[in-house]
Amino acid sequence: MVTAPRAQRRTRSVENSPAVRRQVKLFEPVDTELHPKPRLWMLNAGQNDLFSRFPLFFRAVHHPDSYPANISHFGIQCGVGWYPIIEALARDVEFELRALWREQLQFPEKLAELDSALVSGRATYPVLPICTDIGQVAGELKVALMHGHLCPTDVWVRIRSYVDNAEAIARCICESCGNPGEYREAYWRRVYCDDCVTPGVNLRQAESRG
Numbered sequence: 237m238v239t240a241p242r243a244q245r246r247t248r249s250v251e252n253s254p255a256v257r258r259q260v261k262l263f264e265p266v267d268t269e270l271h272p273k274p275r276l277w278m279l280n281a282g283q284n285d286l287f288s289r290f291p292l293f294f295r296a297v298h299h300p301d302s303y304p305a306n307i308s309h310f311g312i313q314c315g316v317g318w319y320p321i322i323e324a325l326a327r328d329v330e331f332e333l334r335a336l337w338r339e340q341l342q343f344p345e346k347l348a349e350l351d352s353a354l355v356s357g358r359a360t361y362p363v364l365p366i367c368t369d370i371g372q373v374a375g376e377l378k379v380a381l382m383h384g385h386l387c388p389t390d391v392w393v394r395i396r397s398y399v400d401n402a403e404a405i406a407r408c409i410c411e412s413c414g415n416p417g418e419y420r421e422a423y424w425r426r427v428y429c430d431d432c433v434t435p436g437v438n439l440r441q442a443e444s445r446g
Contacts, residue, residue, distance in 0.1 A: 313371035377406035
């Protein structure tokens with residue numbers, strides 16, 4: 237069995253450290269001629285922060301002319317309580333995407349192979365996996381992705397596991413505030429905590445006891 241040199245293993249360990257995985261490039265979100273008028277949901281600071289920090293995962297938002305998708309037209313369609321879950325998911329997937337792209341830059345022959353495949357029509361769209369939609373459906377977080385031509389099976393399996401984990405976590409987190417919650421059939425089929433379902437009840441109870 238061939239093992240990687242110690243220095244190489246140490247480099248890989250550093251690249252996979254939480255500190256490195258949190259380091260993402262910041263840039264201003266962009267718009268295109270496809271949307272000559274401002275998209276109102278782009279005024280959401282929480283969404284803009286996510287889109288800016290994870291540009292590969294959310295590149296459909298920044299380049300809607302290249303990636304026609306729901307998220308490029310409507311943004312993230314769920315409550316802010318699920319944003320931390322989406323952030324953790326986007327961070328994991330962004331790390332995988334950056335690793336895939338960095339590999340192409342290190343080996344010019346792979347870029348040549350990709351160009352050849354694109355010219356011949358053997359390469360499928362898109363090149364890297366991309367998020368096409370994030371929303372709430374019947375009380376559940378739903379994240380839609382497209383597979384990428386450069387994404388090996390093992391990486392795609394990992395990415396799908398990140399999505400499955402995020403969707404599972406959201407089932408018990410209040411979509412409104414991010415506190416522990418539960419599915420409420422009678423409240424628009426959403427996951428809410430008690431405070432968001434009946435705001436102020438606990439405060440009134442505490443005041444009555446006083």
